Amino acid sequence: METRTRAALGAVAALLLLAGCTSSVRGTPGAAGLRDPYFPKLGNGGYDVRHYALTLAYDPADGRLDATAEITARATQDLSAFNLDLTGLTVSGATVDGAPAAVNRAGSELTLRPRTDIDKGQEFRTTVTYSGVPEKITDSDGAGEGWLRTEDGALALGEPAGSLAWFPGNHHPSDKATYDITVTVPQGLRAFSNGERRSERTANGRTTAVWRSAEPMASYLAMVAIGRYETKSVPATGAAGIPVLSAADPSVAAKSAPLLDRIPELLEWSRENFGPYPFSSAGAIVEPTGDVGYALETQTRPVLPQNAFDVETLVHELAHQWYGNSVTPATWRDMWLNEGFATYAEWLYAEDFEDTPAQESFEEAFATEVNWAFPPAEPPTERNLFDPPVYERGAMVLHKIRQRTGDDTFYEILAGWPATHRHGNASTDDFIAYVEDVAGEDLDEVWDVWLYGDEKPERPN
Template identity: 60%
Template sequence: MYGVVGVLLVGCVGGGGVRGRPGGAGVGDRLFPRLGNGGYDVRHYRLNLAYDPAARRLSGRAEILARATRELSAFTLDLRGLTVDWVTVDGARAAVNRAGDEVTVRPPEDLAEGALFRTAVRYSGVPRTVIDADGSEEGWLTDGAAGALAVGEPAGSTAWFPGNHHPSDKATYDLAITVPRGVRALSNGVLARETTTGGRTTSVWRSAEPMATYLATLAIGPYRVTSSRSRSGPPVVTAVARAADSPRVRRLAARVPEFLAWAQRRFGPYPFSAAGAIVVPDDLVGYALETQTRPVLPARSFTPGVLAHEIAHQWFGNAVTPARWRDIWLNEGFATYAEWLWREEYEGVPVRRSFDRAFAERDNWAFPPADPPSPAELTAAPVYGRGAMVLHQVRRVVGDPVFFRMLRGWVAEHRYRNASTDDFTGYAEREARRSGGRPAVARLATVWRVWLYGRDRPATAG
């Protein structure tokens, strides 16, 4: 789903009989119908950004390499708030129409189905903070120490770069960010180079494996940055904001390679070219987020259990990404269960005790984990706790050897792609059939009916 970095591919087709139609806004996601866009598949984002902390102003040029999935007369990009100066498609100036957060681009000639085309967008402005349906903040967040943080679940990435902002369209990235000298700027992936000229520093970050837009991040400010390597080889870059620094934070940040090694034993080879963490001040963001290769964690949430949770997301959510937002339990249920496994191994808390606590919590039964009823409940308790309970029930049906093989096999089978709840239930049933035959599959059907989709809490935890 992703292309070779740095190769210019031109696919604009002349008027010889091609009769395209607009790509359309939205991909039909029930929870977020306006997110994403139809008619094309992004292969690569090349973002060249400059940020002025004093004015809180961002200017950027985005180059988007994409493939048309049908004949296109126009297509739409998601971008919130920022001003678009101009757009080109394969080097030719395109007509642009702005309607709210949707930027409709009409190239001078239609694009043929299957054509690779490159869109360049020049834009600027003061990026916005986005208030989610549950009241949390995402998008572009600022503090009083020349700092800014970009986090994007589910829609905040629209606040700082144009694109196809739905998890079903993953792509590779090159991101260059220029800031005043003395200010650090961190993003996902590997630091390709860093140069300082005339009082400004440019850092170039490269994400060679596909990434959903909501997992992209940018952290700007006074950070202490430490580089090391994990046992498996990928470079580990941890960044701690000056306002979040403490001996406790430093000790835990130094253990990131240890947590990576633990996760690889459980879930299989680490799926990315880089790893690490970004620890931010508590007043900058109110939650931890599994931003790809380098999760963002407020200092108060930077605990061993939360770190295990966010690192597990690199496999569950990042390497394998939900097809639709209603499938988010495949992120959070798996990462919560990973946290239970970590607590059992390192803190002596049996998984069964974590399960029983989750079973007793009334909030976990507000709705089925595979069916969040609204955007406000996207990250509500059932997605986490009851999602993890589903996995424990699967483990009880198939047994430990098969279950832990399934965790590794699920990632191996869907790595760098998207997957749905139906994909997972089908996968689990195939593995159960191989090991336990039809009776095991029948017991899994009960798990799906009662624990994954059921509306009521069972009389007993089983």
């Protein structure tokens, strides 16, 4: 009896131990959304994307996109399932490491359940095949993003969330990755994207271009431009040693050419102020005004409508390559770090080339009442992320830092901030800590009054 009891207890203990071990390694689903202050459902938890390989075939005649997304990621937890952001389009199949995965759709959430759990720290590869007519997304402020059909092609833009209209992914700025984007279009059209063009060939009535972004990029900065473009290129021997490739719609190419020719010069001026250019290529895409209603700092190759293609806007979008693209916001609440720096770049350009001191630009912004609608670091809702206070009052914060620290320290901050967080993410708290460390003093008055204050000071100084 005693022997049987001991044996039974031993068997129970072994089963409990086995159950405990199984429980400790069993995966759980990754979070559907990263709880961003303004877009809580955007992005996904449980993994970190390393690389996107997107293969797109587009026919402007019917607007159909046939595509495959191959996503290489590393699990940040034991995963039984994970989500991708994708709106519209029809998913015909998905695999994880070559094995079929179960797929479920709920709104813009695409849930994949692999055949076996993925261990924390494991790198895995997901392939999603999808097709359909991609959507234009109308933002709360009325702007259009996502996949925008044009007279002769299409334009894919993604700030803040338009990228989920044309490829599945982890669409939050905190998860940056490298990209290969291959686009096939009917012969006679051309496709442009971010980074460097690796090849372009025409066969059987179709033209395929392969683009590579070797430096990490947030998904909202990815773009595709399809149309009948005229191109301008400057080899790497140009100013700043960066190859420049730009494209313009034929209807605006002649008018755009003089300013496109100035990109190497503007990059060199930017390098002198902001430090080394953080990417391996540069350029711009110029569209007819009706194709897009705003300029956007898409990585390495900003997109600008003809009616906004002036030197101030180009300086602004090029400055974003340092502020926003290389050092990217940790959340959308940190948007003022993008726009404040890019706006201040306009003030610096006016100071250097137009005999307009930055103090004069500051005073003009100070006198503009709309800039005091809310603190730049605390937009009330997602509809206010691109309102004037984020831009103009954000630039005022930088000018107050300049006044407080002096030019030598301020220019050290200008170049040091994007160097310290090169190709990474940073928050407003990170910026405050960095500035005070470089300045060697606290700047509470600047933060309390200019960055977070609700009341307009009586005087600008």
